[in-house]
Amino acid sequence: MTLIVTGATGHLGRLVVENLLDRGVPAAEIVATGRSLDRLGELAERGVRTRVADYADPGSLRAAFAGAHRVLLVSGLDPVVRVQQHRNAIEAAREAGVELLAYTSIVNADTSTLRLAEDHQATEALLRDSGVPFVLLRNSWYLENWTAQLAAVLEHGTLLGSAGEGLVSAASRADYAAAAAAVLVTAGHAGRAYELGGDEPFTLAQLAAETAEHAGTPVHYTDLSAADHVRALVAQGLPQDFAEILADADQGLARGELRTDSGDLARLLGRPATTLGEAVAAAVRTVQHA
Ligand SMILES: NC(=O)c1ccc[n+]([C@@H]2O[C@H](COP(=O)([O-])OP(=O)(O)OC[C@H]3O[C@@H](n4cnc5c(N)ncnc54)[C@H](OP(=O)(O)O)[C@@H]3O)[C@@H](O)[C@H]2O)c1
Numbered sequence: 001m002t003l004i005v006t007g008a009t010g011h012l013g014r015l016v017v018e019n020l021l022d023r024g025v026p027a028a029e030i031v032a033t034g035r036s037l038d039r040l041g042e043l044a045e046r047g048v049r050t051r052v053a054d055y056a057d058p059g060s061l062r063a064a065f066a067g068a069h070r071v072l073l074v075s076g077l078d079p080v081v082r083v084q085q086h087r088n089a090i091e092a093a094r095e096a097g098v099e100l101l102a103y104t105s106i107v108n109a110d111t112s113t114l115r116l117a118e119d120h121q122a123t124e125a126l127l128r129d130s131g132v133p134f135v136l137l138r139n140s141w142y143l144e145n146w147t148a149q150l151a152a153v154l155e156h157g158t159l160l161g162s163a164g165e166g167l168v169s170a171a172s173r174a175d176y177a178a179a180a181a182a183v184l185v186t187a188g189h190a191g192r193a194y195e196l197g198g199d200e201p202f203t204l205a206q207l208a209a210e211t212a213e214h215a216g217t218p219v220h221y222t223d224l225s226a227a228d229h230v231r232a233l234v235a236q237g238l239p240q241d242f243a244e245i246l247a248d249a250d251q252g253l254a255r256g257e258l259r260t261d262s263g264d265l266a267r268l269l270g271r272p273a274t275t276l277g278e279a280v281a282a283a284v285r286t287v288q289h290a
Helices: 011-022 038-045 058-065 083-094 116-130 150-156 173-185 203-213 226-235 240-254 264-269 276-288
Strands: 003-005 028-033 049-052 070-073 100-106 134-139 158-161 193-196 220-221
Touching: 003 011, 003 173, 011 028, 028 038, 049 058, 049 116, 049 134, 058 083, 070 083, 070 173, 083 100, 083 116, 100 116, 100 173, 116 134, 134 173, 150 158, 150 203, 150 276, 158 203, 173 193, 173 264, 193 264, 203 220, 203 276, 220 226, 226 240
Parallel strands: 003 028, 003 070, 028 049, 070 100, 100 134, 134 193, 158 220
Antiparallel strands: none
16 A cells, blocks of 8 residues: 655645554555655655655656555645646546545635635535545644744733634644544545544634643733734734735634534544643743743
8 A cells, every 4th residue: 555645844744644654554655745855854764755746747746646545635835826736636646546535625615715715625626526536634723823823922922813702623733634644544535525623612812811821921812803913914024915814714713614513533533632722731831941
């Protein structure tokens, strides 16, 4: 069995490869791909096969997917071109005759009105038309979207957003990766769409309170209008386009579009997902010991 993990130079793909190894999948059965072989060197040293696969380069995808049984397609990053990039990857998977193509989509993709959802919806449509057996890993938000900003939040005592009282089913990248690995190594997933998120949805005010509790310093959630949120993100140095996409996501969060009560993540993990408290506590420890 040859398992291909794309995006293995990135956070999620790397965690999927680690999880496969932890499960005892022989390193020689795993092919980790990315745009740079250098950045896959550490995995190669552990016996994982490494290949270059650039979503923009159909030839590299064909070469990378040759002999594959199952492929994890980690969604790309560039909103301008990524649907075409995903089309290239799906076509390469079709040519390789894979038995399963798993794609990291967005939670509630059937109904989501987030701007970020558009590329995922287009990619899901390509998958349905492709004839390739596929499974949708519809991930909600990463807890790391916030915990990675923890140092700044603690410095200012303020978590900024425009999500109101909306509830989000965020989960850790490691849990999404473990679920993806489970789908790659077990049977019965073709044709399924998993709505993946943490077990307990929370508001951003709850996130701030949890942060304050673990850090031992005051942290408040400041709810902004969408326009003010964009302005604040730009003032922090984000490009205007990206700031608008993030604020748009908070508007979706406010409407409940990043919430799921499916239980799919915990079922695939075979255990409860990492909680908000556990994730925040770990992030606070990291910041306080840095
Ligand atoms: N659910 C969420 O909250 C959330 C948040 C952020 C992102 N995402 C999505 O989830 C994906 C995985 O997240 P992550 O945290 O692992 O992101 P990440 O660390 O930025 O990794 C992205 C991966 O995609 C690869 N990639 C981008 N463009 C590519 C191309 N043209 N050809 C081949 N590979 C390409 C990158 O390769 P290089 O190393 O060569 O750049 C990298 O390995 C992201 O790409 C994004 O679509 C979800």
